[in-house]
Amino acid sequence: xxxxxxxxxxxxxxxxxxxxxxxxxxxxxxxxxxxxxxxxxxxxxxxxxxxxxxxxxxxxxxxxxxxxxxxxxxxxxxxxxxxxxxxxxxxxxxxxxxxxxxxxxxxxxxxxxxxxxxxxxxxxxxxxxxxxxxxxxxxxxxxxxxxxxxxxxxxxxxxxxxxxxxxxxxxxxxxxxxxxxxxxxxxxxxxxxxxxxxxxxxxxxxxxxxxxxxxxxxxxxxxxxxxxxxxxxxxxxxxxxxxxxxxxxxxxxxxxxxxxxxxxxxxxxxxxxxxxxxxxxxxxxxxxxxxxxxxxxxxxxxxxxxxxxxxx
Amino acid sequence: xxxxxxxxxxxxxxxxxxxxxxxxxxxxxxxxxxxxxxxxxxxxxxxxxxxxxxxxxxxxxxxxxxxxxxxxxxxxxxxxxxxxxxxxxxxxxxxxxxxxxxxxxxxxxxxxxxxxxxxxxxxxxxxxxxxxxxxxxxxxxxxxxxxxxxxxxxxxxxxxxxxxxxxxxxxxxxxxxxxxxxxxxxxxxxxxxxxxxxxxxxxxxxxxxxxxxxxxxxxxxxxxxxxxxxxxxxxxxxxxxxxxxxxxxxxxxxxxxxxxxxxxxxxxxxxxxxxxxxxxxxxxxxxxxxxxxxxxxxxxx
Numbered sequence: 001x002x003x004x005x006x007x008x009x010x011x012x013x014x015x016x017x018x019x020x021x022x023x024x025x026x027x028x029x030x031x032x033x034x035x036x037x038x039x040x041x042x043x044x045x046x047x048x049x050x051x052x053x054x055x056x057x058x059x060x061x062x063x064x065x066x067x068x069x070x071x072x073x074x075x076x077x078x079x080x081x082x083x084x085x086x087x088x089x090x091x092x093x094x095x096x097x098x099x100x101x102x103x104x105x106x107x108x109x110x111x112x113x114x115x116x117x118x119x120x121x122x123x124x125x126x127x128x129x130x131x132x133x134x135x136x137x138x139x140x141x142x143x144x145x146x147x148x149x150x151x152x153x154x155x156x157x158x159x160x161x162x163x164x165x166x167x168x169x170x171x172x173x174x175x176x177x178x179x180x181x182x183x184x185x186x187x188x189x190x191x192x193x194x195x196x197x198x199x200x201x202x203x204x205x206x207x208x209x210x211x212x213x214x215x216x217x218x219x220x221x222x223x224x225x226x227x228x229x230x231x232x233x234x235x236x237x238x239x240x241x242x243x244x245x246x247x248x249x250x251x252x253x254x255x256x257x258x259x260x261x262x263x264x265x266x267x268x269x270x271x272x273x274x275x276x277x278x279x280x281x282x283x284x285x286x287x288x289x290x291x292x293x294x295x296x297x298x299x300x301x302x303x304x305x306x307x308x309x310x311x312x
Numbered sequence: 313x314x315x316x317x318x319x320x321x322x323x324x325x326x327x328x329x330x331x332x333x334x335x336x337x338x339x340x341x342x343x344x345x346x347x348x349x350x351x352x353x354x355x356x357x358x359x360x361x362x363x364x365x366x367x368x369x370x371x372x373x374x375x376x377x378x379x380x381x382x383x384x385x386x387x388x389x390x391x392x393x394x395x396x397x398x399x400x401x402x403x404x405x406x407x408x409x410x411x412x413x414x415x416x417x418x419x420x421x422x423x424x425x426x427x428x429x430x431x432x433x434x435x436x437x438x439x440x441x442x443x444x445x446x447x448x449x450x451x452x453x454x455x456x457x458x459x460x461x462x463x464x465x466x467x468x469x470x471x472x473x474x475x476x477x478x479x480x481x482x483x484x485x486x487x488x489x490x491x492x493x494x495x496x497x498x499x500x501x502x503x504x505x506x507x508x509x510x511x512x513x514x515x516x517x518x519x520x521x522x523x524x525x526x527x528x529x530x531x532x533x534x535x536x537x538x539x540x541x542x543x544x545x546x547x548x549x550x551x552x553x554x555x556x557x558x559x560x561x562x563x564x565x566x567x568x569x570x571x572x573x574x575x576x577x578x579x580x581x582x583x584x585x586x587x588x589x590x591x592x593x594x595x596x597x598x599x600x601x602x603x604x605x606x607x608x609x610x611x612x613x
Contacts, residue, residue: 044392050579051386057613058605060376060410063383066444068384078392091392116604116613166613173612272419282387290390292515293451296508302506 004110012213017143020086028212031205032142035089035214036104037094040080041105043073045279049113050122058075058116063164066119076152083144099284106130107265108191110273117170117177117184124161125185125192125230132154132226133196141213164233171237178239186242190260191268196223198262227255229254342378349416356476359543364477365419366438366536367546369428370586371468372412373439376429379405381447382596388449397497401458404490408483411469415479419591430605434595435588441577442526443585444594452505452512453517459498459524463559464530466491467552476544500561506567520564521572528576530556534586 004023011018018024039084047070055071057063081091097103107127113119134156137149170177197203197219217225227246234241245258268276349600382402389395413425424429442461447453469491472484505516531553533541540546564571583589 044387047387047395054386055380055600056604058430058608059609060406060413060429064406064410067383067386067399067403067406070402074392074395074399074610078396081333081392169613173613176609177611221462254422286388286390290394290451291451292509293390293394293509295503296512298503298508299502300504300508 002298012141012211015139015141015213018141019143019148027208028214029087029208031212031214032145033084033089034215035209036080036087037089037097037103038105039086040094041098041103042078042109043077044079045105045109046285048075048279048282049109049111049275050119052113053116053119055291056116057198062116062119065162065166069123069162072155072159076155079148079151083148084144086144095287099280099287101271101280105279106195107268107273108195109279110268111188111191112275114187115180115184117167117180118179118188120163120166121184121188123159123161124167124233125188126195127156127160128162128197128230128233129192129226130148131160132222132229134220136216137274139213139216163192164237167237171239180236182239184237189242190264193223193226193257193260194262194265194268195225196220197260198265202262224254227257231255314483329420342556349420350478350482350572351411353478355419356543356545356573359476360539361419362423363536363539363543365421365544368412368416368419368480369421369538370438370534370536371483372409372428373437373531374418374443374465375460376409377437377439377594377597378443379409381444381602382458385454390451393429393491394451398454400453400496401497404487404494405450408487408490409596411479415477427534427604430461430602434590434598437590437594437598438586439590439594440526440529440585441591442530443474444524444591444597446593450515450519452515453522455501456516456519456523458494458565459502460500460527460530460560462494463556464552466495467555468547470548471547471552475546478547487568491542495559495597502563502569503567506564506569517569520569521574524574525577528578529584532579532584532586536586545555548564583605 005025008022008024008028011022018028030053039129040277050066050073052072054063054066081094084094085091094103098105108129113122124145131153134153136147139148140146140149167181170181200206200218200220203219206215206218210218231241231246243258245256247256248254249256271277337421355364379402382398382405384401385398389398409424413428416422417424417428422431442457442464446455447457469484469487472480473488475481475484479590492568502516505512507513531550533548533550537546543606561571580589
């Protein structure tokens with residue numbers, strides 16, 4: 001046991017990858033399962049707020065872009081569940097945990113999409129924040145997760161550009177479209193800042209995750225990075241970020257900004273966000289009303305296997 | 313924080329004065345850009361441009377409306393693989409529909425594809441009823457409808473690759489590959505459901521029974537099609553019936569299902585989808601699809 005643990009520690013220290021067949025501490029495995037499952041669930045639940053506008057997309061080009069994006073998210077969910085499966089759990093089990101609310105997903109998806117500008121703002125801010133969180137995961141110590149993240153990050157980056165491009169078209173459009181972009185930004189700004197998790201002082205797991213090479217930067221470092229990257233993007237759109245405290249700090253070479261309302265964050269995580277119940281009920285309905293289909297596929301495969309065996 | 317920021321660094325760098333992105337504004341977004349240039353191709357000799365526009369609307373509306381119905385499955389499918397497959401099918405059909413609508417617009421039907429999709433009323437749509445029927449989130453219904461639709465459309469498109477209209481021929485050429493996959497997907501699920509559990513057998517049989525009355529319309533030849541067959545542009549849908557029946561017989565037999573014996577739904581005074589006469593469902597599809605675009609007349613997105 002000691003030898004294995006030493007080997008594991010050496011692999012981490014040398015910034016090498018842990019692979020599924022390698023020995024790993026039980027806590028490392030559990031942390032990864034929790035994190036990868038949460039990430040997979042976020043992709044799947046995230047299809048709902050965006051899917052809300054596919055049927056009403058205002059041009060066929062926008063419809064194609066949105067449909068392709070939501071399809072990518074289903075694909076991301078598949079890679080991530082597959083990465084989790086290398087740790088000894090299966091997708092069905094994780095889905096059950098999701099619909100029983102025993103595992104979480106990103107709290108951002110507990111907010112509603114109320115206008116088409118939300119589709120652009122989700123691409124710009126939510127995918128932007130996700131990219132800040134996820135790019136470092138491409139170097140995560142667990143091989144299958146790191147490899148899944150490389151592919152996912154490329155697609156997320158494409159989604160972010162598409163979201164921003166929609167917003168550019170809208171701010172160059174009618175007054176109503178411009179107002180829609182500003183109103184949507186006002187609503188999504190704070191929840192986007194919350195996507196990086198609580199302040200470092202309130203994030204007990206960060207240090208262990210960093211020691212294991214799962215996490216590379218603290219929540220506050222990533223949040224700062226996001227704010228600094230978003231300010232010039234907002235300026236290019238000609239819109240205002242809804243924080244009067246947002247100013248450039250010459251000394252720090254970074255923007256000062258107001259902390260989001262962490263009471264709201266905790267409340268949404270605890271279940272009282274505007275859409276928590278709706279998202280889970282939707283996922284549960286889809287899963288349960290599809291059970292007859294999954295059962296049929298299993299029964300058919302068994303019959304086919306039996307036929308082949310009889311013929312052999 | 314260094315070494316791993318290249319993805320978002322490159323994002324911020326491009327947000328300077330140059331707000332153009334790598335992909336073009338007019339791109340069709342589903343690999344169909346190659347035919348974009350052909351949309352403005354001249355009308356083949358001896359072909360009435362308004363007939364050709366009507367024909368593009370028929371094939372284009374079938375694709376657009378069927379795509380809309382398939383898109384209703386997003387976040388509702390029984391498994392993630394089905395999420396991806398159904399969305400992919402919807403995207404393929406949307407891509408076909410966009411090129412065909414753009415061609416119809418170029419031929420004088422409207423300013424562009426979006427005016428055709430978002431500003432027409434029900435009576436101006438030319439799709440068959442099978443495309444507009446709802447699945448009500450019954451996967452059996454989705455598979456039954458897709459099996460019939462894709463078998464028929466593949467039979468049509470495979471004959472249209474030689475159309476004298478270069479746009480119709482290009483859409484058909486690309487569409488044959490797509491529809492081959494759609495039909496295969498639907499056929500595989502028909503087998504699994506038909507020969508799966510007792511419950512799935514009953515459900516897919518009931519679904520087939522429910523959509524079967526809309527099959528006859530697929531093979532009814534409209535006047536526009538008749539004229540364009542003579543001009544070497546269109547295919548007479550009646551000619552595809554034998555192939556359709558043969559494929560269906562084969563799939564249904566393997567799936568232990570019975571070919572439904574329900575009477576086909578007739579026309580009203582000789583008019584059906586191809587003449588702009590639809591089921592009650594289409595109005596609801598359009599009400600949803602067009603609501604945002606109609607709230608903002610003149611806006612570009």
